[in-house]
Amino acid sequence: MILTVTLNAALDVTYFVDEVTPHASHRVTQPVERAGGKGINVTRVLAALRHPVLATGLVGGTTGRILREDLRASGLKDALVPVRGESRKTITVVSERNGDATVFNPPGPHVDPQSWRAFTRRFAELAARADVVVLAGSLPPGLPCDSYAGLLATARDAGAVTVLDTSGAALLAALDAGPDVIKPNAAEIREVTGRSDVADAAAELQARGARTVVASDGPQGLHAVTPEGRYRTLPPAQLRGNPTGAGDACVAALAAGLATGLPWPDLLRDAVALSAAAVSAPLAGDFRRDLYDQFRTTATVSVERPHAADSH
């Protein structure tokens, strides 16, 4: 079973407009609300791929209730733990003419120590049943930046493989706990390392504690630094659509490949194919099945350095 963790779950509101013009008002053609946050999107993708998956994390208030109802309506199991505050609503504006998205992510509810203790107890029970644990998204206010480090240690002690997708201080603080895989995007990895070259930045984060680093670089594909070598994976096609959620689809493919024991080249090919297929779907958490099947056979993976000198 793959366990996903979304500490800052959200109700994702997506607006589709012809084009985003600053200082202008816009007619929204199809507003859509659905349960989101990075781990929830990973759950949705894994469930569509028919992998046994369970979502945990924190939710609160009316937004949290709507979010859970939406998960149930989608046939997704959840073991979300309640918090006192109100879960956030994110806004994504998809500009249909450019095939691009503008995203607004609020901070989320304040998490008190009592709710956090209740969550960590529940997490330990669930992690003991998981083959892979995916920890994804920002930390809500109230949680210290090393919160992921504690969860990673619990998951590792329970024998699960760990995948982490977060940014900033939460990402840096988690490296000491030795996550099996981290999946920052290009902007996130540049921000935490101060390096402009994504592959060099990925190698630095591996040296700082992550076993494998898979850095996603939008249309430039994936840069992976694994214990077996470095790989570059190019997307099969340049696509327009809604890139929000492409990173979550990539994480879903990584988790699925780790759960089934795929070798890195196959796993990375699936990851880039699923990301590209997600860009073509209108909503984060969805992907085009036909394109995924097609891209899995056409995406290219090249070995950049067969044996990384700093592997561990």
Ligand SMILES: O=P(O)(O)OC[C@H]1O[C@](O)(CO)[C@@H](O)[C@H]1O
């Ligand atoms: O936790 P954050 O880093 O703020 O990201 C959350 C957001 O990211 C997305 O998962 C897209 O990757 C949205 O569903 C939205 O909820």
